[in-house]
Amino acid sequence: MKIFLLEPDRELANEIDKALNRLRLKMDVKKVQNEEDLFNEDAVALASYNLFILNLKNPTDVCTMKFLREHGSDAPILLILEPNPEPTI
Numbered sequence: 001m002k003i004f005l006l007e008p009d010r011e012l013a014n015e016i017d018k019a020l021n022r023l024r025l026k027m028d029v030k031k032v033q034n035e036e037d038l039f040n041e042d043a044v045a046l047a048s049y050n051l052f053i054l055n056l057k058n059p060t061d062v063c064t065m066k067f068l069r070e071h072g073s074d075a076p077i078l079l080i081l082e083p084n085p086e087p088t089i
Contacts, residue, residue, distance in 0.1 A: 003029045004046075006038055006054045007080070015087040016053065039067060047072035055080035 003020065007013035013031040020027050030049075032038065035056065046068060052075055056064055059079050068077065 001025075001027045001050045002048055003027055003051045003053060004038070004041075004049045005029050005031045006033075006035065006052070006056070007031065008033050008055060012085070012087065016085075019087040035064065038064065041071075043071040049073060049075050051075055052077045053080065054078070055085075 005013055005016060007016065010031075010033060013033070017027075017029045017031065020029065038054075052068060052073070054064065054077060056079065059081055065077055068075075
């Protein structure tokens, strides 16, 4: 399973990656810290992800989700809305 993880906090991103791989078979997690990195992915790469986990600067702005849908991805999108998320949850 390929997961795209957008999390500005590198330490938290690593903890989320560890928590995911502790629970299931090995998952391929691409970790980025900036929203611009998501917009720089090509459509073929975006379509290959099975899940998007996003911690956005403005989660109420639908531009990011719209961008994902327009560029070939119909994978589920999980938004991190908690100010201090716990990776194991």
